[in-house]
Amino acid sequence: xxxxxxxxxxxxxxxxxxxxxxxxxxxxxxxxxxxxxxxxxxxxxxxxxxxxxxxxxxxxxxxxxxxxxxxxxxxxxxxxxxxxxxxxxxxxxxxxxxxxxxxxxxxxxxxxxxxxxxxxxxxxxxxxxxxxxxxxxxxxxxxxxxxxxxxxxxxxxxxxxxxxxxxxxxxxxxxxxxxxxxxxxxxxxxxxxxxxxxxxxxxxxxxxxxxxxxxxxxxxxxxxxxxxxxxxxxxxxxxxxxxxxxxxxxxxxxxxxxxxxxxxxxxxxxxxxxxxxxxxxxxxxxxxxxxxxxxxxxxxxxxxxxxxxxxxxxxxxxxxxxxxxxxxxxxxxxxxxxxxxxxxxxxxxxxxxxxxxxxxxxxxxxxxx
Numbered sequence: 001x002x003x004x005x006x007x008x009x010x011x012x013x014x015x016x017x018x019x020x021x022x023x024x025x026x027x028x029x030x031x032x033x034x035x036x037x038x039x040x041x042x043x044x045x046x047x048x049x050x051x052x053x054x055x056x057x058x059x060x061x062x063x064x065x066x067x068x069x070x071x072x073x074x075x076x077x078x079x080x081x082x083x084x085x086x087x088x089x090x091x092x093x094x095x096x097x098x099x100x101x102x103x104x105x106x107x108x109x110x111x112x113x114x115x116x117x118x119x120x121x122x123x124x125x126x127x128x129x130x131x132x133x134x135x136x137x138x139x140x141x142x143x144x145x146x147x148x149x150x151x152x153x154x155x156x157x158x159x160x161x162x163x164x165x166x167x168x169x170x171x172x173x174x175x176x177x178x179x180x181x182x183x184x185x186x187x188x189x190x191x192x193x194x195x196x197x198x199x200x201x202x203x204x205x206x207x208x209x210x211x212x213x214x215x216x217x218x219x220x221x222x223x224x225x226x227x228x229x230x231x232x233x234x235x236x237x238x239x240x241x242x243x244x245x246x247x248x249x250x251x252x253x254x255x256x257x258x259x260x261x262x263x264x265x266x267x268x269x270x271x272x273x274x275x276x277x278x279x280x281x282x283x284x285x286x287x288x289x290x291x292x293x294x295x296x297x298x299x300x301x302x303x304x305x306x307x308x309x310x311x312x313x314x315x316x317x318x319x320x321x322x323x324x325x326x327x328x329x330x331x332x333x334x335x336x337x338x339x340x341x342x343x344x345x346x347x348x349x350x351x352x353x354x355x356x357x358x359x360x361x362x363x364x365x366x367x368x369x
Contacts, residue, residue, distance in 0.1 A: 015064075109229070145190075146189060207270060223368050
């Protein structure tokens with residue numbers, strides 16, 4: 001066999017091997033949607049990298065198709081097996097129409113990253129906080145759900161609760177915060193409403209001291225809705241955890257990898273448990289339900305699937321494009337959601353254009369029955 005043929009054979013074998021490997025990994029990402037993370041902890045990691053796996057599988061499909069190789073069937077079949085799962089990430093907006101409804105409710109969900117309190121305090125620069133407030137004022141939602149909500153007591157630059165009640169021209173709100181007594185600081189989640197809140201409460205997460213879920217029963221003219229706002233378990237990956245550098249020694253990079261995987265391994269089951277607590281509570285609601293928040297999980301995940309079985313994803317119902325809601329340096333895609341009862345409709349879903357936090361705000365109009 002000539003050297004040229006050997007090289008060709010070697011390349012072909014290598015492409016077959018990596019195509020098979022990628023196809024198996026993509027199939028495992030599909031499986032991760034249906035299997036609880038506690039069953040097999042590594043499965044959610046395949047769901048996390050689903051977008052990359054899909055891109056590589058598409059590239060293999062193109063490569064084998066143009067190479068007139070029967071191997072094109074492998075990536076093609078694997079992609080087709082994904083079915084509707086692929087449309088959890090992208091919405092082409094086909095067939096969407098704007099309904100002229102008697103009553104709609106504009107709702108915004110936003111992880112505001114403490115209004116940039118720590119960065120602002122260090123630099124004495126309040127541009128991001130002011131930009132967030134200007135955005136909320138311009139958006140003017142009927143209901144505002146905030147995660148990583150923060151305010152300081154007293155007449156201070158960061159008494160954001162006072163500012164928000166003025167902006168929205170309403171004192172109707174509900175919050176769950178962790179109070180730092182010595183510095184008069186409050187950290188948590190909140191719901192602000194232009195409509196009367198007739199009752200309020202919390203879904204307790206016993207295993208977490210920093211992640212919350214609250215709800216309000218809101219009276220909208222003759223209708224009553226239950227609105228949940230949640231911030232599910234954070235992965236808490238720091239930039240240094242994923243700052244792999246070839247100049248660093250192998251042991252340092254290995255430690256970073258182990259730290260990142262350990263954090264992911266712990267976070268996935270925690271989010272599943274929290275999701276189940278919310279869904280159990282919401283199932284007993286006497287009113288139609290809306291669930292907003294930072295879920296910290298992408299559409300190809302078990303957590304997403306739990307909600308998707310019961311509620312409508314407003315982005316998939318009324319959005320367009322990729323719906324990317326995380327603006328941080330670590331790729332995460334769409335992890336913020338507005339879910340609503342099947343008896344409700346949704347339209348005009350949009351994602352904030354500019355990033356003043358490590359998340360983009362998401363907004364939708366909920367159509368009341």
